[in-house]
Amino acid sequence: MASTAAIRLGCCAVSPESAVAVPPASADPVQFDQVVMTTYGRFPLTLTRGEGCRVWDNEGRSYLDFVAGIATCTLGHAHPALVATVSQQIQTLHHVSNLYYIPQQGALAQWLVNHSCADRVFFCNSGAEANEAAIKLARKYAHTVRQIAHPVIITAQASFHGRTLATITATGQPKYQQHFDPLVPGFAYVPYNDFAALADLVESLDQPQPQVAAILLEPLQGEGGVRPGDRLYFEQVRQLCNQKGILLIFDEVQVGMGRTGRLWGYETLGVEPDIFTSAKGLAGGIPIGAMLSKEFCAVFQPGDHASTFGGNPLATAAALTVCETIEQENLLQNVSDRGEQLRAGLRALANRYPQLIADVRGWGLINGLELTAESSLTAAEVVKAAISEGLLLVPAGAKVVRFVPPLIVSAADIEGAIAAVERSFARLCG
Numbered sequence: 397m398a399s400t401a402a403i404r405l406g407c408c409a410v411s412p413e414s415a416v417a418v419p420p421a422s423a424d425p426v427q428f429d430q431v432v433m434t435t436y437g438r439f440p441l442t443l444t445r446g447e448g449c450r451v452w453d454n455e456g457r458s459y460l461d462f463v464a465g466i467a468t469c470t471l472g473h474a475h476p477a478l479v480a481t482v483s484q485q486i487q488t489l490h491h492v493s494n495l496y497y498i499p500q501q502g503a504l505a506q507w508l509v510n511h512s513c514a515d516r517v518f519f520c521n522s523g524a525e526a527n528e529a530a531i532k533l534a535r536k537y538a539h540t541v542r543q544i545a546h547p548v549i550i551t552a553q554a555s556f557h558g559r560t561l562a563t564i565t566a567t568g569q570p571k572y573q574q575h576f577d578p579l580v581p582g583f584a585y586v587p588y589n590d591f592a593a594l595a596d597l598v599e600s601l602d603q604p605q606p607q608v609a610a611i612l613l614e615p616l617q618g619e620g621g622v623r624p625g626d627r628l629y630f631e632q633v634r635q636l637c638n639q640k641g642i643l644l645i646f647d648e649v650q651v652g653m654g655r656t657g658r659l660w661g662y663e664t665l666g667v668e669p670d671i672f673t674s675a676k677g678l679a680g681g682i683p684i685g686a687m688l689s690k691e692f693c694a695v696f697q698p699g700d701h702a703s704t705f706g707g708n709p710l711a712t713a714a715a716l717t718v719c720e721t722i723e724q725e726n727l728l729q730n731v732s733d734r735g736e737q738l739r740a741g742l743r744a745l746a747n748r749y750p751q752l753i754a755d756v757r758g759w760g761l762i763n764g765l766e767l768t769a770e771s772s773l774t775a776a777e778v779v780k781a782a783i784s785e786g787l788l789l790v791p792a793g794a795k796v797v798r799f800v801p802p803l804i805v806s807a808a809d810i811e812g813a814i815a816a817v818e819r820s821f822a823r824l825c826g
């Protein structure tokens with residue numbers, strides 16, 4: 397928001413009235429840090445404009461954007477189709493209450509149902525809210541269908557599910573929970589990709605009577621270090637859920653919407669969830685979240701759950717355009733091809749720096765470069781060096797650098813990014 401205001405004030409004639417009404421837009425980090433709550437450690441960079449996979453800072457320097465708002469700007473920046481839809485929708489009807497029928501919301505839900513294993517969709521505004529909705533739905537199903545008095549949801553260590561109280565509790569990383577207790581009851585944790593540990597926990601929680609309502613997992617752990625799910629593990633989890641009547645919930649907030657080269661991360665695993673969530677890439681950067689479920693567990697009734705902004709005409713029109721553009725521009729194929737190109741380039745680099753780079757892994761256009769435990773180099777240091785070389789990257793934990801460019805990224809952009817990473821390592825070593 398601040399950067400849009402900065403452009404407007406910087407480039408356009410501003411009438412005296414609006415100059416009074418609008419506070420001075422600031423690109424001054426000192427002033428920014430005095431008035432904005434200190435929840436982020438920020439890189440010293442002010443971005444003011446974007447086009448395709450490129451963004452520009454307030455001094456006119458350009459960067460290849462391999463962060464994309466953290467796996468969010470599916471179509472990159474200023475994509476003509478998204479610009480047209482949002483401009484048209486805001487001039488027509490941008491927000492009405494869910495007390496009324498919203499055709500864009502219905503059309504988006506239809507598209508999502510046609511293109512996934514889900515039968516119904518609830519719309520909200522973020523990943524955390526989508527997961528909250530999934531947690532509430534799973535609890536209601538446990539209470540009303542399975543007569544479980546104290547339902548437990550099992551999640552994975554090193555997972556990430558959001559920053560609300562229930563979703564930091566679901567998140568299996570103590571650093572996100574510290575100082576925010578008391579946490580929400582009814583969660584238990586297991587190591588990711590370890591079926592024996594999961595089966596043991598379910599066995600013990602379900603004595604003397606069933607307690608486990610759901611298992612909530614990311615198909616690939618994003619924030620937790622770009623760790624892909626294991627196919628066999630997920631098949632076994634699905635079987636266990638079928639045997640016990642446990643709901644299987646997938647958090648597709650980061651890996652959904654084509655990022656893995658398939659529309660949904662679960663397609664890569666060959667396993668269908670009962671409930672899944674989407675957000676980040678769904679409307680390409682316009683805020684939206686969605687919780688999708690199969691009919692048998694869609695137990696919400698009027699009054700059970702709601703969101704003022706959820707599914708409004710602006711956000712759902714934008715998301716529908718993102719969905720249709722993924723199809724029209726054949727972006728899933730691009731994601732697979734560009735992902736392979738990126739991993740090949742990063743692996744060649746890893747061979748040159750075996751003392752620094754431990755692993756290169758990922759699916760489609762969600763990839764991680766893991767630094768060795770022995771070296772003192774951190775992901776944040778690599779990200780800083782890359783900024784100096786004109787490339788934006790984002791850490792996924794202390795030792796993993798994450799590459800999540802827009803799905804429209806070109807072969808030339810990937811080449812440019814690999815060259816910038818090479819220069820960054822040369823800089824860090826020299």
Ligand SMILES: *Cc1c(COP(=O)(O)O)cnc(C)c1O
Pocket residue numbers: 521522523524525527556557558559614618619647648649650675676
């Ligand atoms: C980003 C993320 C969330 C949280 O989404 P917000 O929109 O920030 O609330 C939840 N789960 C996963 C897997 C994520 O990557």
